[in-house]
Amino acid sequence: MSGDRGSQTPVLKLVAGGERIDVSTSPPNRDLDWAILMARAQDGDGAAYQRLLQEITPYLRSLAARRHRSADDIEDAVQDILLTIHSIRHTYDPTRPFGPWLATIGERRSIDRLRRRSRHQRRETPLQPEHEAVADVGVDMEGKSNRRELERAISDLPPAQQMAIELLKLKEMSLKDAASASGMSINSLKVNTHRALKNLRKILLGRNEL
Template sequence: MVEAAGLDQQETPRLRELDWSILMARAQDGDREAYHRLLTEISPYLRMLVARRIRDRTDVEDAVQDVLLTVHAIRHTYDPARPFAPWLVTIAKRRIVDRLRIHGRNRRREVVLDIVHEGVADPQADVVHDQRHLQAAVDDLPPAQQQALRLVKLQEMSLKEASEASGTSVAALKVNIHRALKNLQKMLSDRIMP
């Protein structure tokens, strides 16, 4: 179509950008069809931009979606008197950098585990082991905390029911449950990481 009009290849990007600028201006005026066409046309361009920096295909698609969502969220900031492509590329670059930062942070935190790292070959044995630790920790709690924890958390009584069953006020139960959970957290973390 462009060649038939007698235009060379260098003029094609300028025409595309002009078309995108017009589509965005129409979209800002509420033209849904123009907005849909704009998003459809810029998606392959964005995919190409993103793929230059991000290799994982899933991350490329996620980054493109991030850019499209950002364009949608800030479309009102586009000035139709200015070129569209630089505005779009700026948004794309920022979303690409955001995704690379997230990926870098996640990669630094991830630890690759082999089967050798498994504590027990049988996952059910881990559950039994954890239950024993938890039961021992609950048994080590002061009696008032044990009772409050068992009634409200393990037997799933309401605070009112537990108060009547134990002869303890609701406020005292809340305090004992809070202290019990804090103590359990400390005891279990000490047992796991001495």
């Protein structure tokens, strides 16, 4: 116990070796290492403590991953467990196996966190589009009217130019695909697109000026 700090290692080996069968979640040697590291940490050995926390973090992460889904939640849970371990590290008895002590803290904190989350969620409602107090009317109407105006302008173009704009700009096909779909040559597609854009600019600007 706390009296025989100098001869701690052999004592730990004997006792932890006898009881470690029920530690299903961590291999026996690791459990023994962790017990020794924790015993040193209780005596104020910061380096041993840092090594211990670093080594148990992946295990805690897998423990938390059983209860939580998002990576942020898992990381939050791991940190919560680490802080809890820190605040009650004096409750660990080095003559007993470390695994069950750690596993209970991990389990309890994860479950507690889950409960707290579900309590929060029960009070919250996800924000839906119908919760918007002001409908987003203006922008949408403008978009629609612009679209209609453009469609009308395109329909005023000669058929070859209409086809070129339709395939290359609205459907965003490649020149090669457009050529095989329309039966026009790549060159004439280019020329027609160029002319169509020029005409459209003229039509639309002319209308706006009216």
